[in-house]
Amino acid sequence: MKGEKRLFGEPWIEEVLGGPPWLRRPLPKVGCPREAPVARMSTQSTHPPKPEAPRLPPGIPNGQRRHTLPASEFRCLTPEDAVSAFEIEREAFISVLGVCPLYLDEIRHFLTLCPELSLGWFEEGCLVAFIIGSLWDKERLMQESLTMHKPGGHIAHLHVLAVHCAFRQQGRGPILLWRYLHHLGSQPAVRRAVLMCEDVLVPFYERFGFHAVGPCAVTVGSLTFTELHCSLQGHAFLRRNSGC
Template sequence: MSDQSEYPSESIGSDNGLRPLSNVDDLSLGNPSNNDLSRIMNRAGIALANGFPLDDDEDEEDVDEDYVSVDQDDANEFPYWFRRPPTHHRTKLDELHPFVQLLSVSNVEDCIKVENAFPEPERCSRDKFKYRLTRCPELSLGLFTLPLLGEGEPKPRPTLVGHIIATRTSEPLVTDRSMRLPDNWQNERWSFEDSQAVGHEEGGSTIAIHSLAVEPEHQGKQVGSTLMKAYIHRIREAQIADRIAIIAHDHLIPFYESFGFESRGPSKCQFGGGGWVDLVLEFGPEPQE
């Protein structure tokens, strides 16, 4: 499923360390003062931040990826000055000072707030969020905003503005069974009905996205596309699945096709009243060098 303005709902919808600011240790500049270093860098056309040169090679080509990806364990210690000022024309996304990180069960209330962007029948419930963020949090991703602060200002809690929530399935497409909340999931690792798995299937080769949602006030700011691009990159690089599957309404098909998803026709899913289309992104073999 998906955000209705940016294209992402419950049934739509790298390294994860901080990016180094520079390779300044490799520079052969003797032992210049801060002023000397600034002067040298300015002559070379290199922007400075806190006395360190910025490596901007990637920014000019991938303007949508001007965020920092951090691990859940690092989130509380995320330093403000590691987030680099954009070198391209500022966008509405830049104004959020965004970063992405994995979600956990501690983000359930945040996710509920974001999910309210969708019609009630298409929203993920609180219990489903608890289940998915407890059973397979590594398959979730959130985009947060954390404004840059002045010296001495207290650091607020990051605000979740968009999320992707998913589970694994052994089926090649999203199914109603994969979207269901298993009975007694808190006490049973696996749940079956009529010899078929219900909910998350560990080891399943398909990542089934159940929710791609963006808060209404932040729709139209490339939040959904930034999240999807980061999510696909993470799953592809980790090589943990053969494909990503999602269901969406007709008007969102072009959005997903722009990321490589292919339409597989009307979905059998009846979640939220039905009317979905199956979309699949297959991960083929790695290209030969």
């Protein structure tokens, strides 16, 4: 919705949390389902064609849906996904605020150095939502944390969460963030997640275990932010059956 977009996270707050209801529904599985080529019919015979059952590769039962792209997939991003990510970001942020959390060269920079700290949601092979992060090695965020990746750090700085305009208000942002925190929790070197957001979004992130630690030292133009931290060690979400 125009006019309500914020620098970090989705430009809307959906009332879907507080004992997240989507966790009681099966989530799309990560990874690619089996693939099978579309059956081909010969057209070289001079006789009228006869109905012929499709020829499927061994192990693919007759009647099983055949496709070449997974209907829904979660995976880390690569530098090849940078343009798609920036297009989503540009529509969500630049058109409203005139600034963007990450620009194209910065997206490529982080997806080259630390792709494992990103997560994308793909539908039919197309990126529809994503999070990009990097490692930080100080207690609080600083201006330089916007563009730097510290390989020895133990803090995951979440730079941006964005959802394609055609897929907003469907609960995708919360689901993606929940999966991303679970993904970070599986990495022993990462002990905490941090982010900065405008005050209106603080309650949204608090529902995921983030807590405000005060005003953020980082500013972007005239925009100011609140800094939030979330411990990943022994966090409750790692013990829940979220389907992640």
